[in-house]
Amino acid sequence: MLRALKTAALGMTAQQLNVDVIANNLANVNTTGFKKSAIEFQDLLYENLQLGDRDGRRGHENPVKLQIGLGSRPINTFRSFTRGDVVQTGNSLDLAINGRGFFQVQLADGNYAYTRDGSLKINSEGYLVTNSGLKIVPEIAIPDNVSSIQISENGLVTVMIDGENEPQEIGQIELVTFMNPAGLLARGGNLFSVTEASGEPIFGLPNEQGFGGVMQGYLEKSNVDVAQEMINLIVAQRAYEINSKSVKTADELLALINNLKR
Incomplete structure (x- = not known):
């Protein structure tokens, strides 16, 4: 018994x-x-x-x-x-990844973390950051007097500056994948960290082989x-x-x- x-x-x-x-x-x-x-x-x-x-x-x-x-x-x-539902927000700084991949951000201690949360903002210095204020990597700075921001499916960021007739390229969004994403360590704040089980990050551009495209004006919800x-x-x-x-x-x-x- x-x-x-x-x-x-x-x-x-x-x-x-x-x-x-x-x-x-x-x-x-x-x-x-x-x-x-x-x-x-x-x-x-x-x-x-x-x-x-x-x-x-x-x-x-x-x-x-x-x-x-x-x-x-x-x-x-x-x-x-698995990908969650994608909803349209109309916000030009909201990004959803249509397929595999993560955005890379830099933490306050200099290390890196990875997220699927593409609800980006512009901080006081003009950099694209997450809701928590973490800069995306590579850094993208938005110039002053910008009337519109366009982010292509390939991750190319262009802006229209007041008084100019042609768009200006200001940066390129990169994505990261892993051999075993299930091995990533969840650290809160919609962030993940690398572990031995996940493998080292693999860098690439949106829409390249193995990487999803970027959808501007959309957000991926929970799955x-x-x-x-x-x-x-x-x-x-x-x-x-x-x-x-x-x-x-x-x-x-x-x-x-x-x-x-x-």
Whole structure:
């Protein structure tokens, strides 16, 4: 009975973590560029009560083993980088990536991070920055007296300056991909950092092979499917309940054993 109590307790812990992950997905359903996660589990070691070896007493081999599992454990959280819905905003500094790729930004400590959030702004120095004030890399400075900003699907940035008849090229947006984007480390603020699992960043231009194009005036929303997450939440809740029922059942059996001598 003690085995059942421990196994059920591990199941309850696993499902609690599952609910935590689902809750985070639902909390970020309106977060620009957010990528949903799903927790993955593995079964634990098994107790071998009877192996499938040849039984000398009966003269034949047992076709199967007698094993009792000892529960499950969370092994990782897999982040899905499927593209979310793209919505039109009409803002010339809103950018969505139509395909693979990330924008690269520079952090305050000089390191780099990567994001799918293309809601850009212009800071007091004229540089294109994220909502958090981080400069995109390579840096793009917007001149004074600009009447319009155009960003092509290939990432070329041109502006019309008051008093001039021809557009002026001021920069080129670059994108970054990874061999294993699911291995990136989420650090909050719609940012990801490189890890050994993700591999080193691969740089390229929008619309090149392996890189998506840039869509001006659009934003990529979260890829969270609310209906599916609600289903997942119900399944996790029921799994938690049935594990708690296992605890109660094991406790009742222990109580029966304790009362046998009365």
